[in-house]
Amino acid sequence: MFGSSQVLETVEMVEKEHLDIRTVTMGISLLSCVRGDAAGTAEAVYDRVMRKAARLVPVTEQLSREYGIPIVNKRVSVTPVSLVTAAFPEESALVGRALDRAAKELGIDFLGGYSALVHKGTADYEEIFLGTIPEVLASTERLCASVNVGSSRSGINIDAVRRMGEVVKETAARTAAQDGLGCAKLVVFCNAVEDNPFMAGAFHGVGEADTVINVGVSGPGVVSHVLSFAQDADLTEAAELIKRTAFKITRAGQLVAREASKRLGARFGIVDLSLAPTPARGDSVARILEELGLEVVGCHGTTAALAMLNDAVKKGGVMASSRVGGLSGAFIPVSEDIGMIEAAEAGKITIEKLEAMTCVCSVGLDMIAIPGDTPASTISAIIADEAAIGMVNNKTTAVRVIPAPGKGVGDKVTFGGLLGEAPVMPVHPGDASKFIGRGGSIPAPIHSFKN
């Protein structure tokens, strides 16, 4: 039984420390929607999403009201669309636009799953599908795309990595008027997970049940706040405090996930234990690292602090939830975190340091604006580096970079809302085009042979 101090602790977490449930994401299988042509399939997809997710927004709003905790985003993820349109890949955009229409009508902010899984090789229909991504992202608002180009089991498909460098560039060009906004809705993964509730990388894996509810928690502000009262704690004690806080945050997510799945008639999938920042002050992962004693995020020591934070979040969260999954860890997007934005603007954090940080946290190079004239092969090389980190370390890594058209180092891109704003960061000027141009695959590492 809880006491009055715990009641007030929860109230303070919500009102002063930005505790919220970041997303309730309904995963919906679209495999039953495949019809003889693209138009029929698009219609079936639209109908199914509208039917399955009809009550998603009102039910989550009701839960938010009852528990007194904001549920910021309501989202939908679907089966990778490349599988649904395999028989008519040239017309995949029809399905993409039908999904975007459904998202708008449901009142959800993002719908993920305009995706392809090409980690071991790109099928002909997938090759065509990848080519549709820039146009689809430019002509839709809420649809998100992702492509898995590598895995620890199968290695890295460098042909797909090369292609994705071009796709990212073309997406930026087609959304140039909005600083390349399309790229903020496009993630390139290694070891993508099938139950991720967070955007832009969410899709509903083929190994999943028909309809599931996955919940992403948040709460960097709560962790920061707890640490601010523990200035004299050693790192063992600090890790323990983070664990305890993560436990509480995750418990809130678990309750919402269980209740939402019950009321929506869907299976309870997972709780994703991620600490997801927003551009709001007091909701920053960077500030947690600084609270631990770093002058500024990006200085030496940042990787160690992040490793500790990431691990403690997982340990506390695992104890709190019966089903944990998704990306689970700390997110370090640049444009979505006020501490990261300030460090980047002051030149205190670099892409190289961010890359090192991705070795120990849950995702990758996320929401980073780079010069608009960055060659496609350099973007591919950035993707290859991240994929290598994921492949060798058996973890998910991702790249979501925005080559901001017409902009260079010193300029700024602004996306607004949760996507925030970011200064354009320099990339290494060296040429990797010959390496990327070789194509083929990087073989799976020796430790992948576990059978």
Added chain:
Amino acid sequence: MRAVVTVTGTDRRGVIAKVSGFLFEKNVNIEDVSQTILGEQFAMIMMVDGSESEVEFSALADGLEQLGKQIGMTIRLQHADIFDAMHTV
């Protein structure tokens, strides 16, 4: 339905009377009341049972919020499950 009412703000006369009067009208039973100081603010926490009430949760929460505005305090109604979930192993 077990729920928790929290009232925070600058202390003033009649707060308990107003809130408990409202709950009585809606047939919500008060099981426990405690008061404390939160920073420089007054905080009152009430454990309530609304299982006999015919008023829906959201209407009850809205009513309390309105009452809070009238008396210059912040009043929240939250399902007790959230506190159980977050603060018990």
